[in-house]
Amino acid sequence: MTAEERRLEEDRNRKAYWRRWGPYLSDRQWGTVREDYSTDGSAWDYFPHEHARSRAYRWGEDGIAGISDNHQRLCFALALWNGEDPILKERLFGLSGPEGNHGEDVKEYYFYLDNTPSHAYMKYLYKYPQKAFPYKQLVQENQRRGFYEQEFELVNTGIFDNNEYFDVFVEYAKNSDEDILIQISVINRASETKILHILPTLWFRNTWSWEENCKKPILTEDSPGVINASHPILGQRWLYCKNSQALLFTENETNHERLFGIKNHYPYVKDGINDYIIQGRTEAVNPNQRGTKATAHYELTVGAGETQVIQLRLADISNLAEPFGVDFDGIFQQRKQEADEFYQRISPGNFSEDARNVQRQAFAGLLWTKQFYHYVVEDWLNGDSNQPTPHRNYRRNQEWIHLFNDDIISMPDKWEFPWYAAWDLAFHVIPLAMIDPDFAKRQMDRLTREWYMHPNGQIPAYEWHFSDVNPPVHAWGTWRIYQIEKEFYGRADTNFLEKVFQKLLLNFTWWVNRKDNDGDNVFQGGFLGLDNIGIFDRSSELPTGGYLEQSDGTSWMGMYCLNMLVIALELAKTNPTYEDIASKFFEHFLYIADAMNNIGKTNIHLWDDDDKFFYDVLHSPHNERHRLKVRSMVGLVPLFAVEILEADVLDTFPGFKKRFEWFIQNRPNLQKNIASLEATGKGARHLLAIVNPDKLKVILQKMLDETEFLSSHGVRSVSRFHADNPYIFYVDGQQHRVDYEPAESTNGMFGGNSNWRGPVWFPMNYLIIESLQKFHHYLGDDFKVECPTGSGQFMTLTEVSTELSQRLISIFLRNRAEYRPVHGGHSLFQSNSHWHDLILFYEYFHGDNGAGLGACHQTGWTALVASLIHYCRAA
Structure with missing residues (x-):
């Protein structure tokens, strides 16, 4: 067991609370629904970035490279000033939804470099320009651009030319669960000496302004360079600031005068430190050295290429004799080494250093978000x-x-989402x-x-x-x-499995009762996460009236049945009651699988026998049905509904076996268009799937065709077939259409910031890979398909899954030309030694070249690459 695993065990057993402190600040609290108290629900307008430095938040806090306790009572984060900006850099800037030509978008460069689950070691990098930050230019240029143009990024302004920026590394190392060492390293990448103001800031989330009789916490100067934080629930903490030039105090209170022209309730307000540093207003901070927001001020003169280091310590120990003694560096080195040991334990395979770097940053991003x-x-x-x-x-x-x-x-992305x-x-x-x-x-x-x-x-x-x-x-x-x-x-x-399973029974029932309009096991569901996949906004009322019978909605429910089935069988090993529940989900799956191929009321089914593909069907108010023949991910979701019953399962569970055999004997019609229940595959296994082997082959012909779904970097969400053959549907003379769009959305559906009309999305690819592996488990090595279609090269389904995994992983890895597809045409990332090993985990990826698109810190589902690297390299 590694040292990190021991910490996690201590936390699990409540011997030490290693997770109490972590990177729990948002990257953006302004512009969120929580902070919106407007009459019309326009969150972006009600609380814009321009208000953030001056208005106290109600529900949370944001900051750069910040940490807090697990109820966000006390917060710590970094603030900076380069001597040129009109405001302190206290939080990350980006465009609101209405401002961006493709929706909201952060316009900063920051990287989650390392982290461990206990947060005993964390590392973050922020790249801070030395010239004035181009706030107005970013807003104006993106507003000028339309849907058919790319987003205008910070790097496009030229502000990083000639390396005129600071690399600001922030590291945390926990000596104990309540003793946190902090190190800020500043590197001047420019060729000239520059001045940088560093303001490590400590503050209390404002909980006292909203409720009566809520006791207010307080920060005070305990001694030179030491801030005492006293909270009625959290207790006391001390922030030790080595060699700070001054401690500055204000209140985390709204500046009503600046924002609304109303007299302030307090003389010291949230932006007091900003006004002191930027405007030289000495009266903006409290001379009595007390408040609810405080900072240590460091003014550094940093030579060209020079590194300067600031050390701080946040602990529950008062009067530390030597907070920055010889142990300080030693603890940092020890925690770094322990992080290396932990990740070596997780991924011991024969990885390249580049693959390890990508995986490590993917894990770090997950933990930082x-x-x-x-x-x-x-x-x-x-x-x-x-x-x-x-x-x-x-x-x-x-x-x-x-x-x-x-x-x-x-979170999906602590700034964008x-x-x-x-x-x-x-x-x-x-x-x-x-x-x-x-x-x-x-x-x-x-x-x-x-x-x-x-x-x-x-x-x-x-x-x-x-x-x-x-x-x-x-x-x-x-x-x-x-x-x-x-x-x-x-x-x-x-215990976990059973606890969640019981609640999922309620959710499954909700789906059956609310999303099956006709009670025929064909489901609707709405947009189902695939925001921009079809010709209509599937979350809104259709312009035709009626509703959609959804290939993906029905398939998701088939998958849900099978997931619940395998969980029930696992629980039945110790509680026979779950055999009956497993039988229920087995039966329900058969009816859903049959409905996917034969609705029974008309000849318009979800499966198109001419195209050999699944489509949504429009059900009009006049009870007419029309296939919406868009070759999209909607038609690949049926692959996800697949499970294998091992040979010994039926003998282990006699009640389930009896029901299984009854269906074979008494409901032969349910087997007509689905995977056979009787025929056994490799190892005498049984296949439960919406897609039988014959349908699987013809679907994979399209999915593995590089002129259709298969790109060099994974499976596209819409077939490239629609690049030359857009799907067009007319409603009352108005045209609705789907084209293949490999990059950003070219329409305003869902705010124009989400595109499922061609790019590669990791979660769907991941489910395709898992499904292919399950099919191989049943069909074995004798079942092969051409991959890519037309290549003359035949692969087993496991080999296909490996091929897809490698294509996805290749988005992030350096190729022979030392080029990372994820960075697209950004030469700074591709060629500059201080940038090219830094990885951004985007929301989705260009369908033709693999460049990252959408939210750039989507270290939630795109972190699936860490799992792909592990299993692909281990194999």
């Missing part, structure tokens, strides 16, 4: 006792009055389970707890619209956590 997420819908809707009652014409999420979120949650998304989270837990199964399990447990899940069984989708519908992948995520923990750590946590 944990966030304290606080949102109590009832309080948010009704307002707080100490504040005016909000007047809301649009009462967002009012049907989620029960929702009470106060947890550390894995600083709120959890239910189906994203099911993919996050796969690589998380490799390094921290306890945290991964907590994520699935939380989504299904009564203060998250709706009383009707629905799982909350995301804060902009909790009632939207995400694919039901949570049973899959739960089962995979269980399997991965057994594989890596030898623990079979059936």
Whole structure:
């Protein structure tokens, strides 16, 4: 057991609380639903970036490279000033949804370089320009550009030319669970000496302004260079600041005068330190050295190529005799070494250094994008006792009055999406389970707890619209956590499995009752996460009226049945009651699989026998049906509904076996168009799948065709066939169409920032890979397909899955030309030695060249590359 694993065990057994402190600050709190108290629900306009330095947040805090305790009472983060910017750099800047030509987008460069599950060692890099940050230029140029143009990025402004920037590394090393060493290393990459102001900042989240009789915490100067933080619940902490030039104090209170022209309640406000440093206003900070926000001021003169280091220590120990003694460097070195040992234990295979670097940064990103997420819908809707009652014409999420979120949650991207998304989270837990199964399990447990899940069984989708519908992948995520923990750590946590399974029964029932309009096992579901996949916004009322019978919605439910089936069989090993539940899901799956091929009411089925592909079917108000023949990921989702019953399963569970055999004998019609229940495959196994081997071959012909779905970097979300053959559908003379779009969206659907019309998306590719491996487990090595289609090269399905894995991994690795596809045409990333080994994990990837697109720190589901590297290289 490594030292890191011992820390995690101590935390699990509550002998030490190693996870109490971590990187739990958001990268952006402004512009979120939680902070929106507007009448019309326009969160971006109500709380813009321009207000963030001056207005106290209600529900959380943001900062650069920051940490907090697990209830975000006390926060620490970095602030900077280069002498040119009009404001302190206290938080990351980006465009709001309406400002960007492709939606919201962060316009900074920062990198999550290392982290361990206990957060005993963490490393972060921020690249800070030495010239004035081009706030206005970024906004104006992106507003000028349209949907058909690329986003205008910070690197495009030329601000990093001639290496005129600082590399600011922030590292944390825990001496104990309550003693945190902090090191900030500044490197001047320019050819001239530059001055940089470093302001490590400590503050309390404002909890006292909202409720009556809430005791206010306080920060004071304990002694020169030492800040004492006293909180009525958290207790006391001390921040030791080595060689600081001054300690500055203000309050984490809104500057009403600046924002609203109203007299301030306090003389010292949230932006007081900003005004002191930038404007020289000495009266903006408290001369009595007390407040709820404080900083240590360091003014560094850094020579060309020089590195200067600042050391701090946040601890629960007062009067440390030598906070920066000889042990300080030793603890850092020890924690770094322990991090190396931990990751060597996780991935001991024959990896290249480049692959290890990519995997390590993927894991680091997952751990850095944990966030304290606080949102109590009832309080948010009704307002707080100490504040005016909000007047809301649009009462967002009012049907989620029960929702009470106060947890550390894995975020898709702490700037772009600083709120959890239910189906994203099911993919996050796969690589998380490799390094921290306890945290991964907590994520699935939380989504299904009564203060998250709706009383009707629905799982909350995301804060902009909790009632939207995400694919039901949570049973899959739960089962995979269980399997991965057994594989890596030898623990079979059936208590976790059963606990979540019981709640998923409620969610499954919600799906059946709410999303099967005709009761014929063909499901709707709405956009199902694939925002821009079809010709209509599937979350809104269709322009034709009626509804969609969805190939993906129905297939997700088939997959859900099979996931629940295998979990039930696992639980039945110790509780025979679960045999009956397994039989229920087996039966339900058969009806769904049959419905996918034969709705029974018309000749318009989801399966098109001419094209040999699955499509959505439009069900009109006049009971007419029309296939929407878009060759998209919607038609590949049926592959995901596959499970293998091992030969000994039927003998192990006699009740399940009896039901299984009854269906074979009495419902032969259900086997007509689905994988045969009677025929056994390799090892006398049984195949449960929507797609039988014959359909599998013809679907894979399209999926593995490089003129259709297969790109050099994975499977595209829409076939390239539509580049020359757009799908067009007319409604009342108005044209609706789908073209192949390999990059950013060229329309405003879903804000114009999400494109499923051609790019490569990691989560769907990951499920394709897993499904192919399952099919191979049944069909064996004799079943081969041409890969790529037309190449004359035939592969087993496991070989195809490996090929797809390698194509996905290649997005991030240096090729023979030392070029990383993920960085696209950004020459700075491709050729500069201070940039080319830094990895960004984007939301999705260009369908033709693999360049990263969308949110650039989507270290949630794109961190699946860490899992692919492990299994692909280990094989």
